Amino acid sequence: MKMKIRIDSNFVLPGLEGVNEIDLTHPHINLRIVLEELALRSSGRVKFIRPMTDFVDPMDFVIEINGLPNPGSKEALEMGLNEGDLVTIKLSPLGGG
Numbered sequence: 392m393k394m395k396i397r398i399d400s401n402f403v404l405p406g407l408e409g410v411n412e413i414d415l416t417h418p419h420i421n422l423r424i425v426l427e428e429l430a431l432r433s434s435g436r437v438k439f440i441r442p443m444t445d446f447v448d449p450m451d452f453v454i455e456i457n458g459l460p461n462p463g464s465k466e467a468l469e470m471g472l473n474e475g476d477l478v479t480i481k482l483s484p485l486g487g488g
Contacts, residue, residue: 394420397477398429404480406432422454422461423468425478439480440468455479 397412398404407413407429417424426439426447440463441448447463454461457477461467472478 392416392418392420394472394474396420396425396472397475398425399477399479401481404429404433405436406434420472421468422456422463422470422472422478425472426454426468426480429480439463450483453481453483455481 393414393416395412395414398407399411413425413428413432415424415428423440430438430440439447439452439454441451445465446468447454449463452463454463455478456470456472458479461470
């Protein structure tokens with residue numbers, strides 16, 4: 392199945408400069424597949440899913456799908472996506488004062 396997924400971010404995603412959507416071909420497209428594809432396109436410079444824990448660390452990134460927060464947990468990464476869904480990836484704000 393071929394599907395277009397829209398991408399938005401508050402930082403430049405390496406390998407996606409000037410691109411706001413990706414085409415994926417996979418039988419079941421989910422958030423994990425999108426994040427793994429984005430990591431591949433960055434030539435390994437950005438890893439969204441921590442290998443030791445198998446989830447997105449909220450201290451690193453905040454993920455939203457169609458404007459709704461996604462916790463990036465193992466279960467949430469398996470959330471199926473639909474044609475035209477918007478995946479937003481934001482760098483988590485650093486604390487300080």
